Amino acid sequence: MLILSLFFLCILISPLHLSGQSKKSVVKSYDSIATQIIRTALGSGKSYELLKELATGVGHRYTGSPAAAQAVKWAKLTMEKLGFDSVWLEPVMVPRWIRKPAQEAYILESKMRPRIPLSVIALGGSIGTDESGVTAAVIEVESFQDLRQMGKIPQRKIVFFNRPMDPSLFSTFDAYRQTVDQRTMGAIEAAKAGGVAVLVRSLTTRIDDHPHTGVMNYLDTIPKLPAAAISTKDAEMLSKLLREEREVKVHLKLSAETLPPVESANVIGELRGTEKPNEVIVVSGHLDSWDVGQGAHDDGAGCVHAIEALRLLKELGLRPRRTIRAVLFMDEEAGLSGAKAYAERDLAAEKHIAAIESDAGGFSPRGFAVGDSVAYNRIFTWMPLFRSIWADRIIVGSSEADIAPLARKGVPPIGLIVDNQRYFDYHHSDNDVIENVNERELALGTACLAIMAYVLAQEGL
Amino acid sequence: MLILSLFFLCILISPLHLSGQSKKSVVKSYDSIATQIIRTALGSGKSYELLKELATGVGHRYTGSPAAAQAVKWAKLTMEKLGFDSVWLEPVMVPRWIRKPAQEAYILESKMRPRIPLSVIALGGSIGTDESGVTAAVIEVESFQDLRQMGKIPQRKIVFFNRPMDPSLFSTFDAYRQTVDQRTMGAIEAAKAGGVAVLVRSLTTRIDDHPHTGVMNYLDTIPKLPAAAISTKDAEMLSKLLREEREVKVHLKLSAETLPPVESANVIGELRGTEKPNEVIVVSGHLDSWDVGQGAHDDGAGCVHAIEALRLLKELGLRPRRTIRAVLFMDEEAGLSGAKAYAERDLAAEKHIAAIESDAGGFSPRGFAVGDSVAYNRIFTWMPLFRSIWADRIIVGSSEADIAPLARKGVPPIGLIVDNQRYFDYHHSDNDVIENVNERELALGTACLAIMAYVLAQEGL
Numbered sequence: 037m038l039i040l041s042l043f044f045l046c047i048l049i050s051p052l053h054l055s056g057q058s059k060k061s062v063v064k065s066y067d068s069i070a071t072q073i074i075r076t077a078l079g080s081g082k083s084y085e086l087l088k089e090l091a092t093g094v095g096h097r098y099t100g101s102p103a104a105a106q107a108v109k110w111a112k113l114t115m116e117k118l119g120f121d122s123v124w125l126e127p128v129m130v131p132r133w134i135r136k137p138a139q140e141a142y143i144l145e146s147k148m149r150p151r152i153p154l155s156v157i158a159l160g161g162s163i164g165t166d167e168s169g170v171t172a173a174v175i176e177v178e179s180f181q182d183l184r185q186m187g188k189i190p191q192r193k194i195v196f197f198n199r200p201m202d203p204s205l206f207s208t209f210d211a212y213r214q215t216v217d218q219r220t221m222g223a224i225e226a227a228k229a230g231g232v233a234v235l236v237r238s239l240t241t242r243i244d245d246h247p248h249t250g251v252m253n254y255l256d257t258i259p260k261l262p263a264a265a266i267s268t269k270d271a272e273m274l275s276k277l278l279r280e281e282r283e284v285k286v287h288l289k290l291s292a293e294t295l296p297p298v299e300s301a302n303v304i305g306e307l308r309g310t311e312k313p314n315e316v317i318v319v320s321g322h323l324d325s326w327d328v329g330q331g332a333h334d335d336g337a338g339c340v341h342a343i344e345a346l347r348l349l350k351e352l353g354l355r356p357r358r359t360i361r362a363v364l365f366m367d368e369e370a371g372l373s374g375a376k377a378y379a380e381r382d383l384a385a386e387k388h389i390a391a392i393e394s395d396a397g398g399f400s401p402r403g404f405a406v407g408d409s410v411a412y413n414r415i416f417t418w419m420p421l422f423r424s425i426w427a428d429r430i431i432v433g434s435s436e437a438d439i440a441p442l443a444r445k446g447v448p449p450i451g452l453i454v455d456n457q458r459y460f461d462y463h464h465s466d467n468d469v470i471e472n473v474n475e476r477e478l479a480l481g482t483a484c485l486a487i488m489a490y491v492l493a494q495e496g497l
Numbered sequence: 498m499l500i501l502s503l504f505f506l507c508i509l510i511s512p513l514h515l516s517g518q519s520k521k522s523v524v525k526s527y528d529s530i531a532t533q534i535i536r537t538a539l540g541s542g543k544s545y546e547l548l549k550e551l552a553t554g555v556g557h558r559y560t561g562s563p564a565a566a567q568a569v570k571w572a573k574l575t576m577e578k579l580g581f582d583s584v585w586l587e588p589v590m591v592p593r594w595i596r597k598p599a600q601e602a603y604i605l606e607s608k609m610r611p612r613i614p615l616s617v618i619a620l621g622g623s624i625g626t627d628e629s630g631v632t633a634a635v636i637e638v639e640s641f642q643d644l645r646q647m648g649k650i651p652q653r654k655i656v657f658f659n660r661p662m663d664p665s666l667f668s669t670f671d672a673y674r675q676t677v678d679q680r681t682m683g684a685i686e687a688a689k690a691g692g693v694a695v696l697v698r699s700l701t702t703r704i705d706d707h708p709h710t711g712v713m714n715y716l717d718t719i720p721k722l723p724a725a726a727i728s729t730k731d732a733e734m735l736s737k738l739l740r741e742e743r744e745v746k747v748h749l750k751l752s753a754e755t756l757p758p759v760e761s762a763n764v765i766g767e768l769r770g771t772e773k774p775n776e777v778i779v780v781s782g783h784l785d786s787w788d789v790g791q792g793a794h795d796d797g798a799g800c801v802h803a804i805e806a807l808r809l810l811k812e813l814g815l816r817p818r819r820t821i822r823a824v825l826f827m828d829e830e831a832g833l834s835g836a837k838a839y840a841e842r843d844l845a846a847e848k849h850i851a852a853i854e855s856d857a858g859g860f861s862p863r864g865f866a867v868g869d870s871v872a873y874n875r876i877f878t879w880m881p882l883f884r885s886i887w888a889d890r891i892i893v894g895s896s897e898a899d900i901a902p903l904a905r906k907g908v909p910p911i912g913l914i915v916d917n918q919r920y921f922d923y924h925h926s927d928n929d930v931i932e933n934v935n936e937r938e939l940a941l942g943t944a945c946l947a948i949m950a951y952v953l954a955q956e957g958l
Contacts, residue, residue: 079665203937204540206886241937400861400916402887425667426863426916429887455861455887455916457937476664476702476918 077483084475086340091330098327099367100132115305125301128377136291155267159252169289195226234263237271306361315358318391322368329468337398345486356493379441388447391439398478399454401427407434408448538944545936547801552791559788560828561593576766586762589838597752616728618708630750656687695724698732767822776819779852783829790929798859806947817954840902849908852900859939860915862888868895869909
């Protein structure tokens with residue numbers, strides 16, 4: 037009861053409701069369809085089953101790897117078996133970086149013990165060390181500013197970036213954004229200061245033993261340093277030692293290789309629009325993952341959200357007026373080459389109404405972030421459709437990931453917002469496995485994508 | 498930006514806002530305090546640390562057990578160490594039921610295999626079987642109506658209640674409420690029909706190997722049958738066999754004992770009100786748990802929510818005008834004797850403004866259910882205080898558990914609402930352990946309780 041009354045109040049007071057009557061009827065028109073989608077997604081949906089196939093059948097699938105190629109095959113075959121109207125591959129050249137088995141780090145010359153191993157993982161794109169590794173004293177910094185203020189580091193040292201994610205922030209993404217520069221740009225800044233290698237505290241709010249990888253960058257004009265993440269537990273321990281002892285030396289050995297780019301593909305499948313087939317709503321996730329864990333939340337969840345959203349609509353006999361297209365982008369993690377390739381198409385010939393993205397994990401959905409004001413104003417009035425599953429929040433915001441190239445060409449970007457408290461427990465680590473995905477939370481995300489895509493397909497923007 | 502504008506709109510349109518100005522200022526007055534509570538709870542709170550002590554230091558703690566007595570000691574000592582103004586035990590006589598080691602069930606005479614073990618757990622309060630167990634053919638039913646329509650069961654059979662929780666419902670509590678009669682009343686109905694024992698499908702939406710226990714009832718006028726839950730996986734398997742074979746026999750052996758009631762206690766600690774010490778806001782969870790797992794979500798989470806809410810207010814120097822009292826009720830699971838005893842006090846001498854309860858697990862909070870219309874109308878205007886952590890939902894609703902006896906005496910009941918998708922994965926099973934509680938989600942629940950209790954203490958209702 038309350039739910040209904042609140043929702044009508046919201047509609048009445050919205051500044052958008054000069055045309056309130058017609059918007060109210062949009063919600064009314066789709067209310068029973070939304071319920072049907074939600075109940076089917078939860079009751080007999082295949083989100084988890086599909087994710088299990090991808091996460092355990094294929095496993096992790098780093099851009100350019102044989103596993104990524106296998107994931108492309110799996111996704112295409114899956115969409116074909118589900119009987120989507122068209123399924124195809126969009127070829128794209130992707131970078132090819134390989135982590136090799138040699139990957140170790142330990143503290144030596146400590147008073148505590150002769151050798152203390154560190155849980156370490158090379159950052160994505162890092163060069164390896166020499167065969168013999170790097171052994172050097174460690175200097176700890178919290179920020180680039182700290183580092184710059186030191187001037188040139190007197191001796192060749194390993195620069196240790198140890199600024200923690202701020203656990204007091206509600207949004208773990210905000211905390212991530214405040215610290216990720218250490219990982220992405222740390223090797224450049226450390227090289228400028230005269231460092232020989234880089235250790236970065238893993239980007240997670242937990243204190244545990246799992247190192248978290250992620251992309252890092254070099255500049256051609258600056259010497260390249262090997263760079264790795266260590267677990268937060270080890271970062272705390274190393275920091276403690278550095279406070280206690282005059283000098284702490286670390287030995288770091290990494291082995292990695294960058295090979296020439298290889299051909300890979302975005303995997304695309306669609307339900308063709310019955311009335312306006314050339315108007316397209318994209319629902320998307322990214323098919324590549326990091327080369328650890330299973331890429332279950334990041335972004336297997338987004339892939340199955342997209343595939344299963346189409347399957348649900350098809351199962352329920354909901355034929356869209358405009359085309360709904362599932363796009364599984366390749367190479368979100370290492371450079372967005374799939375997303376950029378997709379956005380190069382002729383958007384005059386194929387009008388893209390909106391691009392929806394799920395890339396924040398398979399957690400309970402809370403709503404959407406919309407990065408276009410016209411789209412926001414319209415979609416705002418539809419949010420009561422998501423109220424029954426408590427996913428009716430809408431904020432202004434846009435993604436920096438796969439749908440960004442489309443957004444820059446004027447396609448309204450819509451991101452699925454999910455509860456993000458647990459995301460960085462798993463992100464880019466061996467913890468990102470299917471066991472850490474809840475079937476119901478995953479299915480609710482699918483329902484959100486299916487409802488949003490369907491209403492967009494019927495109503496346009 | 499959006500958040501603020503939405504919130505002011507909501508306030509303006511609320512029918513409660515004839516006195517809109519003063520209500521807006523309530524939110525304004527407490528906005529920075531709410532932020533401070535939230536950031537402290539997330540950044541340096543002790544919710545998880547406290548839960549770890551209870552869950553792993555004490556472990557599960559069934560009503561009347563030595564472990565429950567240990568939990569009482571732990572809770573009292575913890576509140577004392579934290580320096581609450583008063584800490585005391587409120588004695589209460591509680592029932593004493595003991596599960597004994599002999600607990601087994603298997604299918605025999607199947608064509609598939611000579612003997613198929615079932616994952617089984619006696620329901621709480623069940624009698625044991627004879628030493629030799631019960632061996633009988635199984636009859637499967639979905640409801641009491643099914644059973645009644647059969648009339649008297651021709652031979653002595655084991656009645657197998659196999660109605661699943663409906664996974665298509667968004668609220669897992671709704672699905673639970675629709676099926677829990679099988680567990681609570683199944684033995685009575687089966688006895689009426691002439692059954693010899695009862696098996697109940699575990700109440701969870703997952704298909705897994707963990708049996709979930711819970712309370713069951715007998716009537717003195719009806720023969721008592723031994724009753725146990727089996728895992729959902731085994732329920733599915735047993736059901737499949739029953740469809741395939743003429744007769745499926747099960748052997749069930751349970752051993753349990755009901756001893757005389759013992760003395761236990763509610764554990765109570767408070768921050769005394771500076772202006773109106775005899776006006777009380779209760780924040781509560783229940784200290785007892787089932788005798789499996791660690792009672793981490795049910796209801797260790799609620800206990801640490803209550804304790805830590807007070808500790809946070811104290812740490813932040815927020816001295817309440819009215820008394821805020823943490824009440825850890827004993828015996829929620831086996832009969833609410835602690836809650837009933839608490840409600841017997843003289844509510845004229847000690848005016849209870851409201852009773853807040855957390856008993857839905859340590860998941861991300863979403864808002865509150867308020868079971869009193871005056872309280873609802875007032876608290877509705879405060880909900881923007883919870884908006885920054887997406888916990889600003891408010892619904893009309895009241896608990897059937899620990900705060901129900903107070904509610905029946907006119908004390909407004911306020912229940913913390915949390916995301917409940919995962920709750921029944923763990924509920925009353927060996928899965929309810931600290932590893933399945935997320936530190937941040939737990940801390941957010943604490944923040945909600947602390948804010949709500951503090952505003953109630955300052956503003957009254």
